[in-house]
Amino acid sequence: MVFQQVVILPPFERGFHVIDHHIFPLLTKSNIQYGVAHLFIQHTSASLSINENADPTVRLDYERFFNELVPENTPYFLHNYEGSDDMPAHIKSSLLGSSVSFPVSKGKALLGTWQGIYLCEHRNHGGSRKVVLTIYGE
Amino acid sequence: MVFQQVVILPPFERGFHVIDHHIFPLLTKSNIQYGVAHLFIQHTSASLSINENADPTVRLDYERFFNELVPENTPYFLHNYEGSDDMPAHIKSSLLGSSVSFPVSKGKALLGTWQGIYLCEHRNHGGSRKVVLTIYGE
Amino acid sequence: MVFQQVVILPPFERGFHVIDHHIFPLLTKSNIQYGVAHLFIQHTSASLSINENADPTVRLDYERFFNELVPENTPYFLHNYEGSDDMPAHIKSSLLGSSVSFPVSKGKALLGTWQGIYLCEHRNHGGSRKVVLTIYGE
Numbered sequence: 047m048v049f050q051q052v053v054i055l056p057p058f059e060r061g062f063h064v065i066d067h068h069i070f071p072l073l074t075k076s077n078i079q080y081g082v083a084h085l086f087i088q089h090t091s092a093s094l095s096i097n098e099n100a101d102p103t104v105r106l107d108y109e110r111f112f113n114e115l116v117p118e119n120t121p122y123f124l125h126n127y128e129g130s131d132d133m134p135a136h137i138k139s140s141l142l143g144s145s146v147s148f149p150v151s152k153g154k155a156l157l158g159t160w161q162g163i164y165l166c167e168h169r170n171h172g173g174s175r176k177v178v179l180t181i182y183g184e
Numbered sequence: 185m186v187f188q189q190v191v192i193l194p195p196f197e198r199g200f201h202v203i204d205h206h207i208f209p210l211l212t213k214s215n216i217q218y219g220v221a222h223l224f225i226q227h228t229s230a231s232l233s234i235n236e237n238a239d240p241t242v243r244l245d246y247e248r249f250f251n252e253l254v255p256e257n258t259p260y261f262l263h264n265y266e267g268s269d270d271m272p273a274h275i276k277s278s279l280l281g282s283s284v285s286f287p288v289s290k291g292k293a294l295l296g297t298w299q300g301i302y303l304c305e306h307r308n309h310g311g312s313r314k315v316v317l318t319i320y321g322e
Numbered sequence: 323m324v325f326q327q328v329v330i331l332p333p334f335e336r337g338f339h340v341i342d343h344h345i346f347p348l349l350t351k352s353n354i355q356y357g358v359a360h361l362f363i364q365h366t367s368a369s370l371s372i373n374e375n376a377d378p379t380v381r382l383d384y385e386r387f388f389n390e391l392v393p394e395n396t397p398y399f400l401h402n403y404e405g406s407d408d409m410p411a412h413i414k415s416s417l418l419g420s421s422v423s424f425p426v427s428k429g430k431a432l433l434g435t436w437q438g439i440y441l442c443e444h445r446n447h448g449g450s451r452k453v454v455l456t457i458y459g460e
Contacts, residue, residue: 048356048459050425080186082222082318084358086425088434090374095278098228103262107271108278110260115253115391122386124379133383140371140384144437145423147283149188149224149316156316158226161282178425178432180358182320182458183186218324220360220456233416236366241400245409246416248398253391285421287326287362287454294454296364299420320458321324 049076049181055165057173060131062095062105064162070155072179079153081183086145088176091135091169093142099162112138112168135168142166150183187214187319193303195311198269200233200243202300208293210317219321221293222285226314229273229307231280237300246304250276273306280304288321325352325457331441333449336407338371338381340438346431348455355429357459362421364452367411367445369418375438384442388414411444418442426459 051072055065069085087094098104116137118130125133146163149156165175189210193203207223225232236242254275256268263271284301287294303313327348331341345361363370374380392413394406401409422439425432441451 050356050427080188080318081320084423084425086423086432088432088437090372090434090436096228096282097278098263098274101263104271104274107261107263108275111254111258111275116387120387123383125374125377125383127377133380136374136380137384137387140373140418140440142278143281143419144372147222147224147285147423149222149318151188151316156224156226158228158314160228161226164278176434178427180356180425180459182357183318218326218456219458234366234420235416236401236412239401239403242409242412245399245401246413249392249396249413280416281419285360285362285423287360287456289326289454294362294364296366296452298366299364302416 047078047184049078051179053177053179055175058165058167060167060170061109063165064099065165066162069163069179073153073155076181078150078181078183081150081181082147083150083181084145084147086178090139092172092175093139093144093166094146095142095164095166096146096161097164098160100160131170138168150181185216185322187216189317191315191317193313196303196305198305198308199247201303202237203303204300207301207317211291211293214319216288216319216321217291219288219319220285221288222283222318224283224316228277230310230313231277231282231304232284233280233302233304234284234299235302236298238298269308276306288319323354323460325354327455329453329455331451334441334443336443336446337385339441340375341441342438345439345455349426349429349431352457354426354457354459357426357457358423359426359457360421360423362454366415368448368451369415369420369442370422371418371440371442372422372437373440374436376436407446414444426457
């Protein structure tokens with residue numbers, strides 16, 4: 047069995063955001079009991095990750111760390127057509143990745159207690175983002 | 185066909201560890217010949233990666249590199265409730281990822297000769313870790 | 323349904339390269355309409371990523387950024403048997419990852435307009451690289 051649905055996320059401000067509530071209800075809808083859920087973002091300046099879902103300071107530390115790791119206005123960057131956040135957003139998206147996947151068991155996401163799904167918005171004005179959820183299993 | 189099993193790994197010390205022998209016997213047990221194996225770690229302060237399986241110095245270099253990339257006691261980190269290794273562990277786990285997946289062919293992991301599965305333990309005292317193996321195919 | 327094929331890529335020079343034309347024709351061949359395509363590289367000194375497919379300056383900025391992030395001749399690296407690009411190549415491959423996966427819809431890769439698949443060649447003379455494409459779905 048395969049379930050696939052495009053999800054249009056609302057615009058988020060630059061930073062890291064837990065989006066579980068946009069995704070988990072679709073697991074129930076899929077009616078798949080055992081398998082893997084694959085979530086893919088159709089953009090190159092935002093990314094997905096799975097990390098700590100409870101403490102907002104984690105997401106603040108993430109944003110600051112990744113801004114220092116991939117600085118805007120790095121002198122040698124050539125690809126700055128859309129502003130100083132352009133090339134850093136591409137690099138951050140490759141470091142974090144364009145997809146996450148996680149096991150499904152008894153129709154639910156088999157995550158650890160403290161795990162949630164992050165939308166990582168790397169642009170100042172990224173706008174609405176499209177993600178594709180594909181669940182396969184039985 | 186879907187095969188799914190939770191694997192409880194013994195505690196590993198902080199660092200990078202090849203865990204092939206904990207995972208590969210389950211491929212035989214699954215009886216799936218062709219497909220993909222998906223391994224997911226249910227924690228936010230340890231991660232999984234696939235890399236060089238033969239030379240222990242690679243794993244030492246990894247540990248030192250990631251410690252320098254994400255330093256403990258970074259002044260702006262807010263999330264340090266569980267010690268100086270707390271926030272760095274979260275960031276390392278997102279950089280490396282909470283899952284790996286690899287092809288299965290003729291009932292075996294279709295890895296390259298030098299590839300092995302790493303458990304990346306980012307905490308000083310991480311304890312036992314749970315991973316979920318899901319194999320799907322035919 | 324499962325489709326699996328090993329693809330032997332021609333040698334690429336060190337850097338980041340769009341390889342869509344090596345992969346996408348196989349989606350048609352697989353005859354799978356809905357599911358996920360999983361691409362895995364069987365090496366520990368090259369990696370895969372999904373990023374911007376149009377502007378060559380992005381790939382130049384990537385190469386320079388990752389060279390600065392993981393410098394050759396880092397004094398504490400122990401694993402340098404094959405040259406100064408040896409250990410940096412392993413680390414880059416874990417940061418970027420040994421696999422990418424993306425949704426398949428109506429028999430085609432459901433990527434965003436600007437997304438392409440990168441082969442990230444981290445060695446000076448990596449030679450030909452083997453990737454395994456596995457598509458599963460219906």
